[in-house]
Amino acid sequence: MPRPGFVLDVDRATPPVLFHHGENFKLEKLPPGRSRIIYPGEPLEPLDDIEGAIHHALVNPHGDSEPLPALLRPGMRLTIAFDDISLPLPPMKRPDIRQRVIEQVLDLAAAAGVDDVELIAALALHRRMTEDELRHAVGDRVYDAFAPHGLLYNHDAEDPDNLTLIGTTDQGEEVEINKRAAESDLLVYVNINIVSMDGGWKSTATGLSSYRSLRHHHNVKTMQHSKSFMDRHASELHSSNWRMGKVLRDSGVKVFQIETTINNNVFGTEGPMSVLQKREWEWTTRDRVAFMGMKAGLDRMPARTRRSIFQSWRAPHQMTSVQAGEVEAVHEVTTANVYKQHLVPVEGQTDILTMGLPYICPYNVNSIMNPILVMCLGLGYFFNLYRGKPPVREGGVLIMSHPTPWEFHPVHHPSYIDFFEQVLAETTDPIEIEAKYEKSFAEDEWYRHLYRTSYAYHGVHPFYMWYWGAHAMQHLGQVIIVGGDVRAVRRLGFKPASTLQDALEMASDTVGRDATITHLHNPPILMADVT
């Protein structure tokens, strides 16, 4: 029986706590008496019979939906869309969940005599997936059957011929999605819900849409009113997507949503990495030796080698639930299942929130975690992993640990480089950035060309990353990065610190000397349910 997450009050006997630090780790001693650590729950038991569970979900749908076999008929147009490289994190060991689900959907389609099938990677404004990445997601069998015929491809949000304007929401938001998906007799969406933000109408209304549509919810105002965007019912981001979903549904786009959840088994239960998901006081002699050996090796490796080692890690995540049918009914069940793994009850807020940022976020899979993504992971994702209210009080301090290198992937993140060099050199205020610079980057022909033909994130993507942190920036009094490149940290508008002790000392200027501290022991992922 896996143990749930919990909050540990730090005392003198508490061992140093693990901080992820990019492609490395640190052990930090937190001040006893005024610190607490939020530990994630242990990985939930996976489904016993995954194939059987998928089949059961397809023939026993939730909400107002017929079973999938009843929706399939000869001569129909079937489109299968699936989540892109940003999920799950880290990428999972083969076979990927998407492969398992898609094969079963196609199996039913074959039995029903459906010939016209296309598969689309729903990547919105993310970079295109490479052949290897697509093969990993859908499996070699599906790839070899469809890709050579041009029937398995990446969504192109800048292809006017393959986009269609469905309509406008009651608040004036334009809904434009992939034409093939919109005009199909049935759109089957295959999702992986790693966090509660994923899934629901966001899958279709965001994953298959264009800049014209995305700009209505990927903006500063929406993000500042999403408290948090991990809690759908308190997220303006989701409200907008749900309004768009209503437009899709009313216009006759038929969506059969398949959502899956995975457990917290990020580093496995065996091998040297397994120590990273154990509680420090439970480390055995073998764990300690493994950790010391791993750290000694990492300390001596060049950054490039460290990055390639970590990026090659494939997590042994396992499926904990799968549900299918009508979008909203399915998503309610999915969210409840995500919460079972992630939610940790936390009482009250503290003055300082600390977190160690790992090597990966949704936008640097097989790539480099540049300073903008460091900001996005810390202030966007980790800060927002709460329900109710943030674990740190308004005006509090956030301390993140990450090397924050002044380094960018020139193929994946070309517009990030210009954003960092030009825009952030002028201002870090998201409202000013949005008003002054977003349009020129979003409509830049060169970025558009790289997005469509190379493997680059869209020109506007670094803006969205910055907006992702807008709620945290508004909430916090100060942000400090420990062990980061000093120039890069200052460019982000944050304060650099050499050690955690220095950072705590600096934080005392804002929150006083006896400030309370909460450490988010993440990853594996947890979500603070703050009351």
Add this chain to the structure above:
Amino acid sequence: MSASGPSRKANGDRIAELARRIPVNRSTVTTAGRLTAAAALRRVPFPLRPPTVPGGVDVPVAKSTLGANYDTDWARRYPARMARVLMLEGLVSPAMQLLAAPRLRGLDRLTDLEGPAIFAANHHSHVDTPLVLSSIPEPWRHHMFIAAAADYFFGNKLTAPLSALVIGAIPIERTKVGRKSADDAAALLDEGWSMLIFPEGGRSPDGWGQEFRGGAAYLSLRCGVPVVPIHVEGTGRILRKGRSIPRRSPTTITFGRPLRPTDEEDSRRFATRIEAGVAALADEDATDWWQATKRAHAGDSPSLQGPELGAWRRTWTLGDRGPKRRRATATRWPDLD
């Protein structure tokens, strides 16, 4: 010297006379009367030689310890298993990589498979056994026995222990119905051993498959273990039936999803489904997964057994999978005539 001359001549005359009078050839006459090895053995006194049998006495026929009666228990004890692991990993696998360069497909279908299983493959060549054995992943690979033809692999005292030791074979009767083979195999499956079997019962005679027999299906039903269909492509080019010298050629091994018999299925119908599973894998290898899946659902998967045509048309239909034409012996300059 003076004595030997006339004596040799006289002997030659005698042989010539005998050859003329008796209708036998000259060599028989020449060797007549010589001390043979058997005759020499007979001169060895008992008990140094086997006893002779008095007339009118029936000697009980000793039960053969070969063929289906060969006891292979010793080959599953630790020393033999260790030797087999070393041979498989140190010798057989590298040899197969060199000879057959196998491309493995569908291993992800075994992700959820736990416990023992029956691996059922089509059969083209003697290379199939070591190739499939070295391609099946752990934890099954080293906890495996192979159902091998009793009359072929266990026919004499040399091949029987070698078959048991090197490939972990147990003898299976294929010429008559016998309980012992099935009982032995079932006992091993019950003990947690996995099994590799070629349900066609023998190598393909012409490049096309043969009807699957019911052994794998029967054992699956009896022991409650799943059957993993496997399609082997390309081994016919390496060492097809009738050839003795292998040649290098790439191969593809495709693993299918484990199959379990349904409540309504008997071994015959389940065997048909296993054969259909292997046929779908063959189709998947020849086209792609989607085309193969559609055809499998429509019941249109190309049969493993090929079309019912005359011999040459069956061979013709094999196309690239058929035997390659033997190259004419090149005539080298300057002997160009």
